[in-house]
Amino acid sequence: MRVTIKDIAKKVGVTPATVSMVINDSPKISIKTKELVLQAIKEMNYHPNYIGRSLVKGKTNNIAVVASFFASLFALESVRGIENNLRRTGYNLILYSTRGVEENERDVLRRVFYERRADGFIIISLKLDDELVSEFEREGIPVVFIEEIVKGAPTVKFNNIKGAFMATEHLIKNKRKKIAIIKGSKVLNAEERFKGYKDALEHYGIAYDEKRVIDVADYTFEEGAPLLKTLMKKSGGVDGIFCSAGDITAIGVMDAAKKMGIKIPQDLSIIGYDDVYLSNLTNPALTTVRQPIAQMGMQAFDQLTDMIEGRAPMESKIISFEPELIVRDSV
């Protein structure tokens, strides 16, 4: 059997309550007993059981992070940022992935939440209905969203409109006229980037043409080739592509273009999004948009702990981070 507070109490000849007070550094404990207790704790290698503590305190010291997958650059970098600020605190990280199954999202969240597995939630790129958020609110469980906006909870996000605007603008300034966009769907940031693209076209007096818009499905490298072919066919020719769906797909497109004998950037300019590790290493090196993801994760964590510890209210609010254009050789 493992050693509990009772064992310590027995050994020292005090009650569990006294030991508990020592552990929690109560000021009204004599130095003498405190020392005795601490020594016994060391000798017997005692560690407080967090389950017992949680039960009475109603607090787990766990932070739950929810995403559809964690095996993505974005989720991973977010976690890295969260972790960075978390390590100075007493909190622990629990990860829940919904694995892309939409119906899972509600269920997973409800379960984790009602089972009181965490003191607060950080939800990465998942769109929850307001109703569920109200439930959270009613029960007093803080939630922070990353990259999605839900009524009643704070959001930490990037200025995607600006990022897309800068990217498109860069293409335009490099004399590109027939600019296509490869975009994601369903998530807010995809829509925002789409808006930034259209804004830039309009701002520079270039007609928007929906034949130059194409949706991505998997955000993979492999999707690049078919995407490029479809785009060429249906648009009747493009001279610039803003792959707002991310660098991986952009690199796939670039690869396919090279294989088709298209010269980059002479015949076709390409710009990505994310600045993943390899964007710097492709030939030509990929021009892209970089977002301070880890920093944003840190902010999400700070915001959440502020809420958990009562320093900030749970309310609609947007904390925005600015993207940066990384100019390389593909435009």
Add this chain to the structure above:
Amino acid sequence: MRVTIKDIAKKVGVTPATVSMVINDSPKISIKTKELVLQAIKEMNYHPNYIGRSLVKGKTNNIAVVASFFASLFALESVRGIENNLRRTGYNLILYSTRGVEENERDVLRRVFYERRADGFIIISLKLDDELVSEFEREGIPVVFIEEIVKGAPTVKFNNIKGAFMATEHLIKNKRKKIAIIKGSKVLNAEERFKGYKDALEHYGIAYDEKRVIDVADYTFEEGAPLLKTLMKKSGGVDGIFCSAGDITAIGVMDAAKKMGIKIPQDLSIIGYDDVYLSNLTNPALTTVRQPIAQMGMQAFDQLTDMIEGRAPMESKIISFEPELIVRDSV
């Protein structure tokens, strides 16, 4: 206040014990009360509090995964594998990263472990002292190691010796005579790969020369250039490099070589390890060794749950996975 088992009991007019039995699907409950209870549970949106449950059961249903960093291909893919098998079970994932600080490792582990935060541990590429493992063993907490061998616990790992042998052999068969190795250090798999390299040289009657051995520090792309220069200088020329430290560094070396006017693979053959995403995209495409990381993660999870649930003992044992040589254009 949130709804507990008592509220349900009161509403239905039974005792908490009865409700508990319904929740746990006890066979000796009349269909009638069962229905009533279940309905009340639904109506009142009741979810069992896992803290309460854990306290009495002595089980958290949490699996802790520990690594120095999660922002690496290896850790990430491992987590992906673990996640994949975990989702069918009732377990949750807790992540702990020691952030490369060695003294953290023991502390983090001890704390998490003694506080009873998880039912079992998967430890990725960390070398623990046997003593700590004995402690775990004594307390009956199952641990599975990935890529490190520690007495008293099972290990899931790759056949690094073979992978390195195949890589070196491939260089030799392509007429390379002066073959250098860029290697990691401190971790077991680095030593194993080093052994595989030496084995292959010996097997093919090529003299081992320690001037052709160089250690990597950060496993980064940027390290490639200085590494190559140092190697050239101290070895007096090489015609093949086995970068057992991984593809990222290998690509850095390749990049540096190209900039120095060295032709690959004509003047210099390079082979990496890992088969990261971009290895297929470099010019020339990188020949490398691929390991089924996610699969190994799945196995680690299964092994751990077998131990937690009493189907397997905690004992020294090695579950090995075979690497695969991916031949592309750099050799």
Add this chain to the structure above:
DNA sequence: TTGTATGCGTTATCAA
């Protein structure tokens, strides 16, 4: 088939 009683490990309240 259900109720009663007890305990899991800890903390908090009140007395002493």
Add this chain to the structure above:
DNA sequence: TTGATAACGCATACAA
């Protein structure tokens, strides 16, 4: 300054 007691939410052995 410390002890006794109850409570957190749930599960289980035993009694009814």
